Amino acid sequence: MGMTSLLLSTAASATPYSQATLTHAERLHQHALTSDSALQTVESLTTEVGPRLAGSEGDARAVAWAQAKLQQMGFDRVYLEPVEIPHWERGYADARVTLPFPQPLVITALGNSVATPEGGIEASIIRFPTLADLQAAAPEQVSGKLVFIDHKMERDKEGRGYGPVVKARGVGAVEAAKKGAVGLLLRSVSTSSHRFAHTGVMRYIDGVARIPAVAISPPDADQLTRMLARDSDIRVKLDLEAMDHGTTTSYNVIGEITGDRKAEEIVLIGAHLDTWDEGTGALDDGAGVGIVTAAAGHILALEQRPQRTLRVVLYAAEEIGLLGARAYRDAHKGELDKHFIAAEADFGAGPIFRLDSRVNERALPAFDQMHALLAPLGVERGHNHSWGGPDVSVLPPLGVPVAGLSMDGTDYFDYHHTPDDTFDKIDPDAIRQSAAVYTLFAWLMANAEVDLRPIPLPEER
Amino acid sequence: MGMTSLLLSTAASATPYSQATLTHAERLHQHALTSDSALQTVESLTTEVGPRLAGSEGDARAVAWAQAKLQQMGFDRVYLEPVEIPHWERGYADARVTLPFPQPLVITALGNSVATPEGGIEASIIRFPTLADLQAAAPEQVSGKLVFIDHKMERDKEGRGYGPVVKARGVGAVEAAKKGAVGLLLRSVSTSSHRFAHTGVMRYIDGVARIPAVAISPPDADQLTRMLARDSDIRVKLDLEAMDHGTTTSYNVIGEITGDRKAEEIVLIGAHLDTWDEGTGALDDGAGVGIVTAAAGHILALEQRPQRTLRVVLYAAEEIGLLGARAYRDAHKGELDKHFIAAEADFGAGPIFRLDSRVNERALPAFDQMHALLAPLGVERGHNHSWGGPDVSVLPPLGVPVAGLSMDGTDYFDYHHTPDDTFDKIDPDAIRQSAAVYTLFAWLMANAEVDLRPIPLPEER
Ligand SMILES: [Zn+2]
Ligand SMILES: [Zn+2]
Ligand SMILES: [Zn+2]
Ligand SMILES: [Zn+2]
Numbered sequence: 050m051g052m053t054s055l056l057l058s059t060a061a062s063a064t065p066y067s068q069a070t071l072t073h074a075e076r077l078h079q080h081a082l083t084s085d086s087a088l089q090t091v092e093s094l095t096t097e098v099g100p101r102l103a104g105s106e107g108d109a110r111a112v113a114w115a116q117a118k119l120q121q122m123g124f125d126r127v128y129l130e131p132v133e134i135p136h137w138e139r140g141y142a143d144a145r146v147t148l149p150f151p152q153p154l155v156i157t158a159l160g161n162s163v164a165t166p167e168g169g170i171e172a173s174i175i176r177f178p179t180l181a182d183l184q185a186a187a188p189e190q191v192s193g194k195l196v197f198i199d200h201k202m203e204r205d206k207e208g209r210g211y212g213p214v215v216k217a218r219g220v221g222a223v224e225a226a227k228k229g230a231v232g233l234l235l236r237s238v239s240t241s242s243h244r245f246a247h248t249g250v251m252r253y254i255d256g257v258a259r260i261p262a263v264a265i266s267p268p269d270a271d272q273l274t275r276m277l278a279r280d281s282d283i284r285v286k287l288d289l290e291a292m293d294h295g296t297t298t299s300y301n302v303i304g305e306i307t308g309d310r311k312a313e314e315i316v317l318i319g320a321h322l323d324t325w326d327e328g329t330g331a332l333d334d335g336a337g338v339g340i341v342t343a344a345a346g347h348i349l350a351l352e353q354r355p356q357r358t359l360r361v362v363l364y365a366a367e368e369i370g371l372l373g374a375r376a377y378r379d380a381h382k383g384e385l386d387k388h389f390i391a392a393e394a395d396f397g398a399g400p401i402f403r404l405d406s407r408v409n410e411r412a413l414p415a416f417d418q419m420h421a422l423l424a425p426l427g428v429e430r431g432h433n434h435s436w437g438g439p440d441v442s443v444l445p446p447l448g449v450p451v452a453g454l455s456m457d458g459t460d461y462f463d464y465h466h467t468p469d470d471t472f473d474k475i476d477p478d479a480i481r482q483s484a485a486v487y488t489l490f491a492w493l494m495a496n497a498e499v500d501l502r503p504i505p506l507p508e509e510r
Numbered sequence: 511m512g513m514t515s516l517l518l519s520t521a522a523s524a525t526p527y528s529q530a531t532l533t534h535a536e537r538l539h540q541h542a543l544t545s546d547s548a549l550q551t552v553e554s555l556t557t558e559v560g561p562r563l564a565g566s567e568g569d570a571r572a573v574a575w576a577q578a579k580l581q582q583m584g585f586d587r588v589y590l591e592p593v594e595i596p597h598w599e600r601g602y603a604d605a606r607v608t609l610p611f612p613q614p615l616v617i618t619a620l621g622n623s624v625a626t627p628e629g630g631i632e633a634s635i636i637r638f639p640t641l642a643d644l645q646a647a648a649p650e651q652v653s654g655k656l657v658f659i660d661h662k663m664e665r666d667k668e669g670r671g672y673g674p675v676v677k678a679r680g681v682g683a684v685e686a687a688k689k690g691a692v693g694l695l696l697r698s699v700s701t702s703s704h705r706f707a708h709t710g711v712m713r714y715i716d717g718v719a720r721i722p723a724v725a726i727s728p729p730d731a732d733q734l735t736r737m738l739a740r741d742s743d744i745r746v747k748l749d750l751e752a753m754d755h756g757t758t759t760s761y762n763v764i765g766e767i768t769g770d771r772k773a774e775e776i777v778l779i780g781a782h783l784d785t786w787d788e789g790t791g792a793l794d795d796g797a798g799v800g801i802v803t804a805a806a807g808h809i810l811a812l813e814q815r816p817q818r819t820l821r822v823v824l825y826a827a828e829e830i831g832l833l834g835a836r837a838y839r840d841a842h843k844g845e846l847d848k849h850f851i852a853a854e855a856d857f858g859a860g861p862i863f864r865l866d867s868r869v870n871e872r873a874l875p876a877f878d879q880m881h882a883l884l885a886p887l888g889v890e891r892g893h894n895h896s897w898g899g900p901d902v903s904v905l906p907p908l909g910v911p912v913a914g915l916s917m918d919g920t921d922y923f924d925y926h927h928t929p930d931d932t933f934d935k936i937d938p939d940a941i942r943q944s945a946a947v948y949t950l951f952a953w954l955m956a957n958a959e960v961d962l963r964p965i966p967l968p969e970e971r
Contacts, residue, residue, distance in 0.1 A: 096736045150560060151567070152790070242934055244706075268933070271933070272557060272790070276557060329613070473729050474703075
């Protein structure tokens with residue numbers, strides 16, 4: 050039992066937020082809209098640390114940076130929690146068409162890919178418009194070839210184009226190898242027309258050959274398609290040096306503002322500290338780190354403490370499989386019922402355009418009232434089947450309420466997982482708005498007189 | 511004497527174009543606006559050949575492609591003219607900040623740069639906002655360091671932001687070496703915010719140490735500036751494999767439609783066939799190749815031959831110093847006085863927004879009338895001090911009239927000399943308009959009853 054029966058009884062009342070809470074909310078709102086602290090935090094992280102692939106030397110520096118940052122901000126508690134992770138390293142990567150139209154291709158190894166044998170591999174390519182087309186193909190067609198999956202991603206404010214395409218990144222190499230392919234060339238999971246290849250994690254399974262897997266930039270995918278229109282036999286050489294360094298330890302970095310009346314109850318706002326290795330991780334997820342630390346910083350600057358404990362979690366190793374999120378879930382098993390609500394910022398810098406939730410229906414009026422305060426920031430009222438964000442998504446199956454402060458991701462997949470995810474891509478107005486929304490959300494949740502549980506049962510994903 | 515006194519006497523008349531010429535011009539106009547032949551030519555060149563750096567294997571394939579293309583189009587004469595050129599090769603290139611904020615940088619070697627010594631060089635950087643600031647610096651400040659010139663290029667429809675900035679690309683390494691620098695890091699001569707480094711040619715001079723020279727992407731230049739705001743001592747390691755392969759032979763590829771009445775008089779329309787090595791040279795200058803060959807193709811499709819000879823020149827080795835242009839000028843010294851007019855398309859795909867010229871003032875009414883035919887395509891009437899384009903610019907000092915069909919280059923320097931200069935960047939409507947303008951220009955000039963000489967004296971550039 051997390052919430053008291055007193056709270057349960059007040060949940061249905063019309064006053065989830067006290068007058069004092071609302072007065073402070075107004076002060077926070079004004080303060081957040083004149084603060085560049087989220088932007089400055091992203092600038093510091095992306096400049097001083099830069100790339101921070103889980104397990105790398107940059108990741109270790111990011112953990113040290115985050116610990117020092119939270120301490121310097123004056124959190125009541127700052128602590129690290131270990132996360133065991135694999136350490137993969139990209140190394141050298143090269144691909145080129147050898148025949149009949151010799152020229153280099155812009156590629157990037159998918160995360161977790163094996164290397165090619167010394168000297169590389171060379172094979173004819175076979176194109177499939179989608180993963181399903183590969184799955185439907187006869188093995189004789191595919192055997193000995195490099196499979197080229199050319200599935201274009203659709204641009205969408207909420208990133209709904211990602212799901213249908215990204216599946217091929219995860220399982221494409223396994224599906225190709227089952228039919229005897231020697232490698233995977235995946236059209237980047239991307240909405241960009243620029244010549245960047247988008248990396249991201251892929252998986253092998255036991256019993257299926259481990260073949261090298263790379264993403265090619267959208268213009269290079271189109272180039273291969275044009276070549277195939279001229280000649281059915283296009284030969285590509287692939288040379289990858291990807292290295293598996295075994296397992297190592299990274300850390301979730303956690304900062305807390307201790308609640309003054311319900312300290313054992315936790316409002317969690319999170320983002321992930323790790324990135325892919327080619328950009329500096331400004332949008333993914335330096336922005337989230339900036340937003341949630343700025344929100345906590347604004348609350349720290351109040352003379353009034355929140356009633357509940359506000360916990361900022363900077364997750365390790367999100368990119369390679371939510372490993373920090375799972376470690377957090379396991380380490381905090383005993384207090385998950387004290388988690389009042391959780392939310393994660395991991396979709397760029399914003400702006401936030403919608404307030405979603407997954408809470409008990411009786412508590413929705415508290416979200417409606419929160420929405421009334423967020424509406425002047427351009428936030429719409431959303432639905433009640435949010436998953437809360439990637440790392441936070443492991444919590445609702447265990448009963449933890451979540452919110453989704455949905456960000457405008459129209460351009461997100463132009464930069465996501467590429468070398469071009471750099472500080473200059475952050476819109477200062479957007480990240481200021483996002484930090485203001487998180488500030489109000491965190492403050493209101495830390496002080497709400499309402500019970501959010503039990504939450505609606507998770508649907509099948 | 512190129513022009514007859516008969517032509518001279520008609521130059522002042524109000525009818526530079528016969529009714530038959532104008533009737534055919536109208537037919538060409540209609541045909542050009544429904545044709546995708548320029549686009550298809552760029553697609554063919556960029557797909558089948560791809561990168562074609564002067565002296566490379568791709569360059570040789572481009573020459574073969576062009577020769578076959580012009581022959582297949584049915585030009586009356588197709589021939590190659592040799593051009594002796596240096597063959598430089600990029601090879602491997604890597605740069606990274608080593609201290610205090612270790613991370614990789616996106617760079618590209620400038621064309622003609624020497625390699626670093628085996629194992630690379632590592633040094634502290636010193637930033638100068640402009641080349642002039644470097645030139646004004648004390649050698650003690652610069653000695654032993656990597657000079658970082660951080661001059662931002664301004665976006666401009668006519669590319670007027672290029673000149674003030676590109677000078678540092680040419681002479682920056684020499685100026686830095688004079689003061690004892692060990693290398694040059696140049697902010698890319700670019701209007702882009704994407705993480706591409708822009709290459710381009712640089713020069714050494716005898717008696718000054720040859721130091722390696724690279725461009726860094728705009729976001730990386732900003733990153734170095736942010737680092738310098740935190741710590742005056744930023745160490746960078748540079749590792750370049752650039753190779754000088756000595757001299758080799760490339761070719762200007764020339765196609766002619768023989769004039770039926772004044773075959774010895776030449777209307778030259780040109781573009782350059784070579785490119786930098788990282789993109790596929792779609793905008794620079796596959797588009798120009800597509801535009802001028804399409805213009806000739808439309809004229810070839812008429813039952814009526816032009817009066818003058820229309821000569822399409824696809825220049826070799828423009829990028830590394832107008833070497834094809836100089837070879838053409840020298841090889842054709844004896845007939846330069848028969849060059850009625852010349853123009854070059856080398857500023858992307860268009861659209862063409864202005865008609866400029868450098869012709870005798872008495873001939874301007876012929877350009878005003880040409881303009882009246884081009885105005886429906888969105889072309890303004892321009893000035894009379896055009897240089898005609900990079901390769902063609904070597905001709906006016908020898909008395910050859912030129913025209914400038916000025917293209918909208920607002921976005922040109924976003925892609926120019928980067929890996930991102932690929933076919934998808936060509937706007938089909940823009941290149942169709944440009945080809946239509948070149949078609950009308952070439953036809954009208956090949957049939958004009960006017961004398962364009964003597965041209966106004968060239969100004970100092
Ligand atoms: Zn993320
Ligand atoms: Zn990510
Ligand atoms: Zn050019
Ligand atoms: Zn160029």
